Amino acid sequence: MISQDLNDRITRIGPDAPAGAVLRRYWQPAALAEELAQGDQVAVNLLGERLVLTRNDAKDLVLATRVATPDEPPAFYPDAKDIAIDPQGPVYPVENRKGLYFAYMGPGTPPDFPNFDCFRAPDSHVFAFKGLWECNWLQALEIGIDPAHASFLHRFLEDEDTSEGYGKQFRDKAAHTDMPMTQILREYPRPDIDVQETEFGLKITALRNLDNGLTHVRVTNQIFPEAICIPMSREMTITQWHVPIDDENCYWYTMFTSFQNPVNKALMREQRLKEHRLPDYAPLKNRANDYHYDPAEQASATYTGMGLDINVHDQWAVEGMGRIQDRTQEHLGRSDAAIIRYRRMLRAAITALESGEGDLPMLNDPLASGIVGPLSNDAITNSNDWQNASQQADIARRAACPWDATV
Numbered sequence: 001m002i003s004q005d006l007n008d009r010i011t012r013i014g015p016d017a018p019a020g021a022v023l024r025r026y027w028q029p030a031a032l033a034e035e036l037a038q039g040d041q042v043a044v045n046l047l048g049e050r051l052v053l054t055r056n057d058a059k060d061l062v063l064a065t066r067v068a069t070p071d072e073p074p075a076f077y078p079d080a081k082d083i084a085i086d087p088q089g090p091v092y093p094v095e096n097r098k099g100l101y102f103a104y105m106g107p108g109t110p111p112d113f114p115n116f117d118c119f120r121a122p123d124s125h126v127f128a129f130k131g132l133w134e135c136n137w138l139q140a141l142e143i144g145i146d147p148a149h150a151s152f153l154h155r156f157l158e159d160e161d162t163s164e165g166y167g168k169q170f171r172d173k174a175a176h177t178d179m180p181m182t183q184i185l186r187e188y189p190r191p192d193i194d195v196q197e198t199e200f201g202l203k204i205t206a207l208r209n210l211d212n213g214l215t216h217v218r219v220t221n222q223i224f225p226e227a228i229c230i231p232m233s234r235e236m237t238i239t240q241w242h243v244p245i246d247d248e249n250c251y252w253y254t255m256f257t258s259f260q261n262p263v264n265k266a267l268m269r270e271q272r273l274k275e276h277r278l279p280d281y282a283p284l285k286n287r288a289n290d291y292h293y294d295p296a297e298q299a300s301a302t303y304t305g306m307g308l309d310i311n312v313h314d315q316w317a318v319e320g321m322g323r324i325q326d327r328t329q330e331h332l333g334r335s336d337a338a339i340i341r342y343r344r345m346l347r348a349a350i351t352a353l354e355s356g357e358g359d360l361p362m363l364n365d366p367l368a369s370g371i372v373g374p375l376s377n378d379a380i381t382n383s384n385d386w387q388n389a390s391q392q393a394d395i396a397r398r399a400a401c402p403w404d405a406t407v
């Protein structure tokens, strides 16, 4: 458990807040390209600021400051063309990467983008989507770097046909086996967790020791400050940012990246639009309708009784903590190793900015543009050689990839 003062330091993201200053040093997802396709402007609420994605006199896309109007609904702006811009307010640069608009809201020159797979792959192999969670960004990120939670929160009591798993998390077979991922997660619920600091953040490895000297190895990367990169299936990875709208709401933005076939974007979008409403990408299952909790389903099919979409399970878990998790009451355990390491990194970054001494990940040495990967996969390996074997499995996948995914 930590003090209230420290909890405020690591969660609050306004322009004058310590964690807000750290996030502003990095490119932040601001909107999907499909949102701008609906009109000339899109209202964007980002890092506690009320902004609008629009074009400046030079026709470049920028995030300008929006002027509030009294009849405006809180979450979005229904008639984008009528958005008024504050000519005195800050204007932030914007760049499009594979269907996602990123904005830089910090001082000085924006950093280079890392050379991650989601940015390197061709447009055809990347699909971007987003969803609203009504809670602080940090608890949304922390569930993603807890590799044990999937064995409980996303537990399926029976395995589905893995051939129907396209576009869904944990519905594929584990690499080189006929075991569905759902079976591995269910039958081996207490992984050993190895955490290593990297040039971009953390490499978090969950080890599930199977029988016969074999180990299931799953790599989750924490990309500083608020993203993760995880395996979704043998074919795809997920790179997901947990972006603050304000202190008490966030969007997850995901870039699904395929190492094999072009992404079936129409199917991926259709799957996700069944679970979200437009224009604010709010989940249809939410606190107001008890996340469609069904005790009969809980008895027979899933751990949560909240359906098969794992995003809903995560949403329930993080929103259930309250708008900002009260970390003065928490009890961290063995499986929170990565969360503890991450908070240490965030606190070090805050201190570095405040003191003017020390580097933030990817902003000085090494530069972001030189960073590739990250390696992120599931593999079943010899228990004695898991580190090397897991790495080799991803390198082999990259060698067979139709675009240049070499690391």
Ligand SMILES: [Fe+2]
Binding pocket: 143, 149, 150, 153, 154, 310, 314
């Ligand atoms: Fe999850």
